[in-house]
Amino acid sequence: xxxxxxxxxxxxxxxxxxxxxxxxxxxxxxxxxxxxxxxxxxxxxxxxxxxxxxxxxxxxxxxxxxxxxxxxxxxxxxxxxxxxxxxxxxxxxxxxxxxxxxxxxxxxxxxxxxxxxxxxxxxxxxxxxxxxxxxxxxxxxxxxxxxxxxxxxxxxxxxxxxxxxxxxxxxxxxxxxxxxxxxxxxxxxxxxxxxxxxxxxxxxxxxxxxxxxxxxxxxxxxxxxxxxxxxxxxxxxxxxxxxxxxxxxxxxxxxxxxxxxxxxxxxxxxxxxxxxxxxxxxxxxxxxxxxxxxxxxxxxxxxxxxxxxxxxxxxxxxxxxxxxxxxxxxxxxxxxxxxxxxxxxxxxxxxxxxxxxxxxxxxxxxxxxxxxxxxxxxxxxxxxxxxxxxxxxxxxxxxxxxxxxxxxxxxxxxxxxxxxxxxxxxxxxxxxxxxxxxxxxxxxxxxxxxxxxxxxxxxxxxxxxxxxxxxxxxxxxxxxxxxxxxxxxxxxxxxxxxxxxxxxxxxxxxxxxxxxxxxxxxxxxxxxxxxxxxxxxxxxxxxxxxxxxxxxxxxxxxxxxxxxxxxxxxxxxxxxxxxxxxxxxxxxxxxxxxxxxxxxxxxxxxxxxxxxxxxxxxxxxxxxxxxxxxxx
Ligand code: ATP
Ligand code: MG
Numbered sequence: 001x002x003x004x005x006x007x008x009x010x011x012x013x014x015x016x017x018x019x020x021x022x023x024x025x026x027x028x029x030x031x032x033x034x035x036x037x038x039x040x041x042x043x044x045x046x047x048x049x050x051x052x053x054x055x056x057x058x059x060x061x062x063x064x065x066x067x068x069x070x071x072x073x074x075x076x077x078x079x080x081x082x083x084x085x086x087x088x089x090x091x092x093x094x095x096x097x098x099x100x101x102x103x104x105x106x107x108x109x110x111x112x113x114x115x116x117x118x119x120x121x122x123x124x125x126x127x128x129x130x131x132x133x134x135x136x137x138x139x140x141x142x143x144x145x146x147x148x149x150x151x152x153x154x155x156x157x158x159x160x161x162x163x164x165x166x167x168x169x170x171x172x173x174x175x176x177x178x179x180x181x182x183x184x185x186x187x188x189x190x191x192x193x194x195x196x197x198x199x200x201x202x203x204x205x206x207x208x209x210x211x212x213x214x215x216x217x218x219x220x221x222x223x224x225x226x227x228x229x230x231x232x233x234x235x236x237x238x239x240x241x242x243x244x245x246x247x248x249x250x251x252x253x254x255x256x257x258x259x260x261x262x263x264x265x266x267x268x269x270x271x272x273x274x275x276x277x278x279x280x281x282x283x284x285x286x287x288x289x290x291x292x293x294x295x296x297x298x299x300x301x302x303x304x305x306x307x308x309x310x311x312x313x314x315x316x317x318x319x320x321x322x323x324x325x326x327x328x329x330x331x332x333x334x335x336x337x338x339x340x341x342x343x344x345x346x347x348x349x350x351x352x353x354x355x356x357x358x359x360x361x362x363x364x365x366x367x368x369x370x371x372x373x374x375x376x377x378x379x380x381x382x383x384x385x386x387x388x389x390x391x392x393x394x395x396x397x398x399x400x401x402x403x404x405x406x407x408x409x410x411x412x413x414x415x416x417x418x419x420x421x422x423x424x425x426x427x428x429x430x431x432x433x434x435x436x437x438x439x440x441x442x443x444x445x446x447x448x449x450x451x452x453x454x455x456x457x458x459x460x461x462x463x464x465x466x467x468x469x470x471x472x473x474x475x476x477x478x479x480x481x482x483x484x485x486x487x488x489x490x491x492x493x494x495x496x497x498x499x500x501x502x503x504x505x506x507x508x509x510x511x512x513x514x515x516x517x518x519x520x521x522x523x524x525x526x527x528x529x530x531x532x533x534x535x536x537x538x539x540x541x542x543x544x545x546x547x548x549x550x551x552x553x554x555x556x557x558x559x560x561x562x563x564x565x566x567x568x569x570x571x572x573x574x575x576x577x578x579x580x581x582x583x584x585x586x587x588x589x590x591x592x593x594x595x596x597x598x599x600x601x602x603x604x605x606x607x608x609x610x611x612x613x614x615x616x617x618x619x620x621x622x623x624x625x626x627x628x629x630x631x632x
Contacts, residue, residue: 215307
C-alpha cells in the first residue's frame with residue numbers, strides 16, 4: 001500500500017475534481033437511500049388501509065363505534081416516521097397534509113421513488129464523469145512521467161533491460177494504477193457511503209434486527225475476498241501464459257523465413273501447441289472457480305434476505321417488537337442495496353493490491369538514476385577545437401569487458417581520422433565515449449581543452465553528428481526520418497542530404513517520393529537504403545564534428561565511392577571520425593588508427609602504415625586481392 005503514496009501528488013493535483021467526485025458519490029447514495037424509507041412508508045400505508053377497511057367492516061357488523069381508530073392512526077404515523085430522514089419526513093407530512101385518497105397517495109409515492117432513482121442515477125453519472133475522468137488525467141500524466149524518465153536514462157540501462165518488454169510492462173502497470181485511481185477509488189467511496197448511510201438508518205430503525213440480518217455479510221465479504229485472491233492468482237498465471245504464447249507466435253511470424261529454411265515448422269508447432277495447451281488448462285480451471293463464485297454470492301445474499309423476512313416476520317406475528325411490515329420491506333431493500341458494494345469489497349481489495357504492486361515497479365523504475373548526468377554548472381555553447389582522448393581506459397559496467405586500454409589520440413580541428421580494426425576491437429566504444437553514452441573509467445576526453453564531462457550534455461550531443469552502426473529508422477516518412485532532430489528544417493536540406501548520401505535517386509523512384517512511409521505501413525527498404533537514409537539524417541545537420549560508425553558496410557563499392565567523394569565536399573571544414581572495417585584508399589585521411597583489443601597498435605597516414613607492414617598492410621593486401629578476384 002505504501003507504494004501507492006506516489007500517486008498522492010496526482011490526487012493533490014486533481015483535488016477539486018476528486019472532492020467533487022466524492023460529493024457526487026455521497027449525493028447519489030443519499031438519494032438512493034431515501035427510497036427504502038418511502039417504500040416502507042407506502043407499504044405501511046397499504047397495510048393500515050387494509051386493516052382499517054377490515055375493522056370498519058367489523059364495526060359496521062357489530063354496530064360498535066371505535067373512536068380510537070383516528071387517534072391510533074395519528075400515533076402510528078408519528079412512530080413510523082420518527083426514524084426517517086428529514087427530507088422523507090417533510091415529504092410524508094406534505095402528502096398527509098393534503099389528505100389525498102389512498103390510491104393517489106400510492107401514486108405520489110411511486111412517482112417519488114422514480115424521481116429518487118433518477119436523481120441517484122444522475123449523480124452517479126456525474127461521479128463517473130469526475131472520478132473516471134480524473135483517473136484518465138492521472139494515467140496521462142503518469143505515462144508522460146514514465147516516458148520522460150525513460151528518455152533520461154542512459155545507454156547502460158537500455159543494454160541491461162529489454163526495452164520493448166519494459167515499455168509494454170510499464171504501460172500495463174500504468175493502466176493498473178489507473179484502476180486504483182479510477183474505479184477502485186470510486187467503488188471504495190461508494191461502498192463507504194452506502195454502508196454508512198444504510199447502517200445509520202437501519203440501526204436507527206431497529207438495531208437488533210440490523211445485527212441479525214447483517215451477520216452473513218462479513219462472511220460474504222471474506223469469502224469473496226478469498227475467492228477473488230484465487231481468481232487473481234489464476235488470471236495472473238493465464239496472463240503470463242498468454243503473453244508467452246503471443247511472444248512465441250510473434251517470433252514465429254517474424255522468423256518464418258528462418259523456420260522454413262531450417263524445416264522447423266513441426267517443432268515450432270509442437271512448441272506452440274504445448275504452450276497453448278497449458279493456457280487452455282489454466283483458463284478452464286479459472287472458469288470453474290468463477291462458476292462457483294456468483295452462485296455462492298447469490299446464496300449469501302439470499303440468506304440475508306431470508307433472515308430479514310423470517311426474524312422480522314416473527315417479530316410482527318408475536319408483536320413483541322416494534323417491527324412492522326414496512327420495516328421488513330425497508331430492510332430487504334437495504335440488503336439489496338448493500339449487495340453490490342459488499343461484493344465489490346474483494347474486487348476493490350485485489351484491484352488495490354495489484355495497483356500497489358504495479359506502482360512499486362513504476363517507483364523502482366522512476367528511482368533509477370541515469371549514471372551520465374549533466375554537470376551542475378554546464379558549459380554551454382558550440383563545441384569546437386581539437387578532440388583529445390587522454391589516456392582513456394574503459395570497462396563496460398555490465399559485463400566488465402575491458403573495451404579500451406590507455407587510448408590516446410589527438411584529433412586536430414578539421415582533421416579526418418579513420419579508426420580501423422577487427423570486430424570487437426573497441427571502435428564503436430570510442431564513438432560511445434565521445435558522445436558521453438558512458439564515462440571513461442580513467443583518463444579524460446576533451447574538446448577544445450574542455451573536459452566533455454563539464455559540457456552541457458545536450459549541446460555536446462546535438463553538435464556531433466553520429467551515424468550509429470545499427471541503423472534505426474522510425475515508422476514515419478522518409479523526409480521525417482531524415483529531418484529527425486532538426487526542428488523546422490527545410491525540404492531543400494533533406495534533398496541535399498539525400499544527395500550526399502547517394503540515396504536520392506532511389507527515393508525519387510518511390511511513388512510518394514520523400515513522403516513514402518517506411519516500415520510496416522509503407523515500403524520495406526533494403527539494408528543499404530536504410531543505411532544511407534541514416535547517413536542522410538546525420539548530414540542534414542551542420543555540425544562541427546561527424547562520427548560515422550561503419551556506415552558503409554551494406555553498400556556496394558560503386559555507391560561507397562560516390563558517397564565518399566560527396567563526403568570530401570561535405571566534410572571540408574569539419575572534424576570527422578570514420579569507423580570502418582574497410583580501407584577507403586581514395587580518401588585522403590589525416591590519420592589512420594588501427595585498434596586491436598582496445599589498444600592502438602598502429603597509427604599514421606596510409607603511406608606510413610603501409611611502410612610499417614603490419615595489420616593495416618595485411619588488410620590492404622586482402623582488399624586488393626578481393627578486388628582482383630571480383631574483377632574490379
Ligand atoms: P565491430 O566492428 O564488430 O562493430 P567494435 O570494434 O565496434 O566491433 P565494440 O562495439 O567497441 O567493438 O566492442 C568492444 C568490446 O566491448 C567487445 O568485446 C564487446 O563485446 C564489448 N561491448 C560492446 N558493447 C558493449 C556493451 N554495451 N556492454 C558490454 N560490453 C560491450
Ligand atoms: Mg562497432
